[in-house]
Amino acid sequence: MNGGRDDEQRSVLFEPGRRLRLDIVRKDEEEKALKGELAAKEVELDQLRTAYAKIAADLRVKEEAREEAREEARETLDGEM
Helix, strand or coil, rough: CCHHHHHHHHHHHHHHHHHHHHHHHHHHHHHHHHHHHHHHHHHHHHHHHHHHHHHHHHHHHHHHHHHHHHHHHHHHHHHHC
16 A cells, blocks of 8 residues: 555665766766767878978978079079170
């Protein structure tokens, strides 16, 4: 006869724990999602670093070639004088 009342009391007693477990599960899922986003951002950042390094290297090569061309032009002009 008291089975319904006992179940109700048990339910009331266990409710905070149930909510806490649900919060933990939700937080765990949020953490996993954030870790996935962070990993994707790290990949993107690595790609940007690689692209920047390539652009910087290309720029150095072009600057060196430009300087060599200027020197050759100066030498040519000096030789003609």
